[in-house]
Amino acid sequence: MNATIADTYEIAMGRWSRRLSRSFLDFVAAQSCGALIDVGCGTGSLTLAAATRYPNADIVGIDLMPDYLTDALRSSAPNVRFETGDATALPFTDDSFDSAFSQLLLNDLEGPAGAVSEMVRVTRGNGRIAASVWDRVGGLPFIRLFLDVAAIVAGQEGEDLRAKVFDIPYQNEDDLFDLLSEAGLEEVDTSTIAVRMDFIDFDDYWQSLMGAHSLIRHFFGNLPADLAHEVQQATMRAYLGGKPNGRRSLVASALAVRGVVPV
Template sequence: MPSSFTVKHAAGYEQLMGRWSRKLAPLLIEFAGLEDGERVLDVGCGTGSLTFALPRVAAVQEVIGIDYSPVFVEEAARRNKDPRISIRQADACALPFPDGSFDRALSLLVLHFVPDAAKAVSEMRRVVRPGGVVAAAVWDHLGGLQSMRMTWDTLAARSSAAREARSRYFFQPMMRPGEMRQCFIGQGLLDVQETSLTIRMDYRSFDDYWEPIAAGEGPLGKFVSALSQADRAEADAAVRAAYEGGQPDGPRSFAAVAWACRGVCPTS
């Protein structure tokens, strides 16, 4: 099942989100737990932010990263230098592994882009052994992703199309408080815990922030790239003004909050 996330180039994704997912990955691992000798599945590995972080935390036996996007699979495989890690193309809603194959299945910043997120959680539970752990994190687009909300709100003030797109972006699956927890419980996971994880997104300049969006990366980039030339010029100027906030262009720092959830697979 394809993701609703738009990726055009691996380098553009890295500038848009990869650099921030690398900061978030250790927080998810700490919350999910990890032990030496485990086999771990990374569902929706992207360019490998979580995949490559796992062996740095524990002496894992094996890590398999899967992603639906050929762009991500190719880039993650290119970066991989660890024989314990393998990268495969696969569907989060139809994982190509036998029941109970892994000690843990983790997913970083993916489930909110999967149209049938509950099915993906069900598949993660299926491939994890009894007593093993399923864990995931998604951005809190509405209340916790200030850098993206700044732009969506700026654009939404200018057009009804942007307001409609903003609503879809803010209320993707798993983003409301408690929603991921209820999904995990509904899929039969036990001892389900939900929390929030916070990092900061530090940009060098407006161009550092805007370049991947202007190039069409991600949901916001997809919307911006579809604007007419005149509307695009107005959007560029309006978002620049929002980023600068009345001060000269330069570094800006935005808090970024993700919802995280973990649950244990039943033993009987």
């Protein structure tokens, strides 16, 4: 059976984004009732975590890709609805929500400031705006492990891949602080959140890796067969660390920021 986009994301990142959601919501500290919006909700990890934490809130999850918004997801919680829409042009009127948050979206957008501006527009005064992104350069070791191997084994092509994956906006807490401050938010604060990524074995790690980033999939899929085998074997040796195949645990970090909409 062919895996859907939602299935691929769940294997690659969904399980980790669910873990991140719980700690991120602790940091967000949103109101326990009212109207909340999850911008760039994907397969709903943060949306559903919010629905469980805030059963008296009305929560909207919105994402540009309708393939993420499966029938099962749409019917998963009574206080949630899902819609298709662009984070940089949210289909809601001004002051529609009491809080707006976004997880693992901003540094994949061409215009992150536009998305923040929209979150501010649709949120009432004194409402909370918050976002989190993976610390991709220094805090995402399951990707870093492969990219360093690729740079060594595949030469310039591998080095170019590593540069592209890491060449993103908002690579540290200061960048995120400036992003929300420049959007006019008050009481801006940042934090780094740790998430443990547990893999059953190398095959589990590899499956997650290949679903994690389109550039990685494209790079590996287009390597000559002998070089692809060499890269995979070298990555496996790095994963195993001289021990038998089996469970490994890598700690990732996410950068989080929050602020308050002025009255």
